[in-house]
Amino acid sequence: MCKPHALATSGRRLSKTRYGxxxxxxxxxxxxxxxxxxxxxxxxxxxxxxxxxxxxxQSTRLHRHTRSExxxxxxxxxxxxxxxxxxxxxxxGDTVLIVPGTPHCVAARGNQPLHLLCCCxxxxxxxxxxxx
Numbered sequence: 001m002c003k004p005h006a007l008a009t010s011g012r013r014l015s016k017t018r019y020g021x022x023x024x025x026x027x028x029x030x031x032x033x034x035x036x037x038x039x040x041x042x043x044x045x046x047x048x049x050x051x052x053x054x055x056x057x058q059s060t061r062l063h064r065h066t067r068s069e070x071x072x073x074x075x076x077x078x079x080x081x082x083x084x085x086x087x088x089x090x091x092x093g094d095t096v097l098i099v100p101g102t103p104h105c106v107a108a109r110g111n112q113p114l115h116l117l118c119c120c121x122x123x124x125x126x127x128x129x130x131x132x
Contacts, residue, residue: 024053028129029060029105038123048123052106054079054114059107062132068120070098072106077114080107103132 022034031052038048052072054060062082072081078091082105083098090096090106098104108114118124 027052027060027124028126028131029063030058031060031106033118035124040123044123046123047119047121050118050120050124051075052116052118054106054108054116056108056111056113060105062103062105064101064103064130064132065098065120065128066130067100067128068122068124069100070104071117071119072096072098073117073119075115075117077112078109079114080109082106 017036019034019036022036024032024034027033031054033053034051036049036051037044038050052060054077059080072090073095074090074092076092078089080087081090081096082103083096084103089109106114106116122128
């Protein structure tokens, strides 16, 4: 999936990834994801950071995570975020908290892809993703 670069700093192991080395894949909810930092790949322990891309006119499937708390931060584009029964507009600079167990999905609006940074704690896993 990715070529991590290890750096030694004060006896600790740091892991660095380069965006161009990270291969994208499709998650269970139908989103294109690049795992920028994930325990299974990089040696971190408690969280993951990924970039999600939702193409114009597309949306992720409604889903929830039993254990993971998520933060979505919009870096490009605009969209509609659904959290439980509430739907609202999101755009560049917005950050959304998704607590464990909350049904959610996101749709791209307009002609540009919607780019999100997604932080999950504990780290994202397909097993913790329930499609609704």
